[in-house]
Structure formats: C-alpha cells, structure tokens
Amino acid sequence: MNTTSTYTVILETGYRLFAEHGFEKTSMAMIAKEVGISKPALYYHFLSKEAIIDVLFEEICKDIGFASFFNVQDYSKDNFEEKLIFDGLSIISKQKEDDNYSRIMNQYQALGYRNPKYSRKLLDSLDGFTVGFVELLRHGASIGAMADKDTLIKAQMLTMIIDSMDNFMSYGFEYGYEDIWTKAVKAIVLEDAVK
Template sequence: MKRTSTYADILNTGYRLFAEHGFEKTSMTMIAKEVNISKPALYYHFLSKEVIIDVLFEEICKSIDFANFFNIQHYTKDNFEEKLIADGLHVITKQKVDDNYSRIMKQYQALGYRNPKYSQKLLEVLNGFTTGFVELLRHGASIGAIHDKDTLVRAQMLNMIIDSIDNFISYGFEYNYADIWTKAVLTIVKGEDT
C-alpha cells in the first residue's frame, strides 16, 4: 500500500472538511487535528487556509479537465458513439459517487461571485469542454464516424447537457442520467433535429 504524503493528506482532509462544514467554518486547527499534525506543521505546508482553498481549487479544476475523461486518440470509426457515451457516463458516475464534490463546487461558485479568479477559472473549465467536444467531433468527422455538420453547436449542446446533469446531480435530483446522456449523444452525434 502506498503511503500518502502529509501535503496530500492535508488537501484530502481540507476537501472533506470544506465540503462538510464550509470554508468559513473550517479552521486550520480542525484540519491539523484531522491530519494528526501540529498547527506549525500545517503552516509549514500551507501558509493559510486561503492557500489551501486556492491549491485545492486548482487541483479540482485539473481533475475535471476535459482530457481526463475524453481521450480523442481512443476514438475510432467503430467505437465513436459508444465511447462518447461511456466517457460521458464516467464523468457523471464520478460525481455521483463523491458527495463532497457537489458541496465544495457550490462553495467555489459562491466564491466566484466575490472573487473573479474563481469564476474565471470555472468558465475556463467549461470552455475547455466546449473546445474538447469540438475537437472530438471534428476527429469523428475526419475518421468518417459522424457527419461534419454544425460542429460548434453540437459541441456546445454536449457541454450544456453534461453541465446540466452535473447541476441536477448536485441538487439531488434522482433522474436516469445514463439514459439522458445516451439519448442526447445519439441525437447530437447523428445530427438529428430534436
């Protein structure tokens, strides 16, 4: 079993505590106690709670980058639709199994109203999905898996659907997200009008 570093333990603990108690109510003392280190040791790794919040935000944004879920090189003419469905379902499943993700992302969205660096980074992540879907659809067209028609609009639709599913999950709606994503992909990829 691989032992995690104190730095990673602090981030993982901060992630959980921030999700459970919020940024305001989580203290450095709470984090140090949970990690089982002294406060000076915690301050050795992170100068402040705000630094933990910032580093954690960067790590979360990296983890939800489009390329982490959709590897364009793995898409072929024979597997394009099925792979797009499966990769999107992986995004959805990842969120559903991590209750802390929705809670902490709501807090970062709220921070975005006060501090534009958070809202700008979240917009970059969303735009990254649109750009990624455009590249993926263009790849699909170049290999003859799909038609090269309304690529940008279809990419935006895929992004809007996956982001809406993300939001609905965070609100606790129990919809059949797998069927919704599958139907959306088949409709959008085949270029059918809805």
C-alpha cells in the first residue's frame, strides 16, 4: 500500500524536475503531468511554482542541517574521533547518492543573488554547522575526548571544510573527500587530544 501523500509526491517531483530543467523552465503543467494529477489539483496543494520552490527549499535546509548528521548525545570519549569522522562522511555519501542535490542547490544559490531570503537561509544553515560544531567540540572536551582549546576556530574550520567539499562536489571535482575529511578531523580537532 502506497502511503506517500500527493503533497510529498509533488515536492519530490518538483525537486527532480527543477534539478533537471531549472526553476525557469519547469512549469506547473510539467509537474502536474509528471505527478499524474490535473493542474487544478496541483494548485489545491500549492498556489504557485514559487510556493513549491519555497517549501522545497525549507525541506532541503532541514534535511541538510547539522542535526541531521551529528547528534552530540551519541558521542562518547571512546567513540568521539571515529564518530566525528563517520558522521561527516555521511554528508559526503548523501550528496554522492543524490545526483539532483548539487544541481538544485546551485539554483538556490543563484536565487540567493536576487532574493535575500534564500541567501539568508543558506547562511543560517552554515552558521548552524558552526554552532553545532562548537557544541560538539565542547562536549568532546567535557568528556575528556579532546582538549578545550580554540573551540570556535576549530568549529569554523570544520564548517568551512564541509562547505568547501559540498561546493567542490557540486562542480564535479573528483577529490578524495573521505580522506580530506578524515585528515581534517584528526588534524584540527584531535591534534591535542587528551589521552
């Protein structure tokens, strides 16, 4: 039995079509046809294409937020390094699995140049990573997994590395992202670990 709602199918279809054709070239008629509903039925759920773009952006931002990948309570002294590496690698994995992610995020970044609400939300997402990493690193220090030193700088560096890898992947660079993240975690966070 398929329990996926029409609303969800519309968002998933919009995500794919926007990634494939761009915001400008994707029409409400295309989305309705692909979903298998009439245009009036589509308008029942979303008043405009812009409404779909907005809701989709909110959903993507929730999905890619710090808390989607890192849960501070799951970190212990014994697993801190390994878990930080693993959780960061899960971001890379997720992006590699979704061919549409980079294309649609590039479009949202372009929208951000014209509409500050998109750029603000993207900046808030990055800031959320910095805040999250600060909390995670302070937790690491409190449980004796690492020294309590330069926490904000380390959090900012980890955020910059995550964002840079995201950007480089979206450009199609075939770098050793797993090795980059692993070395970064070891060099930045655990260089002065309490043993």
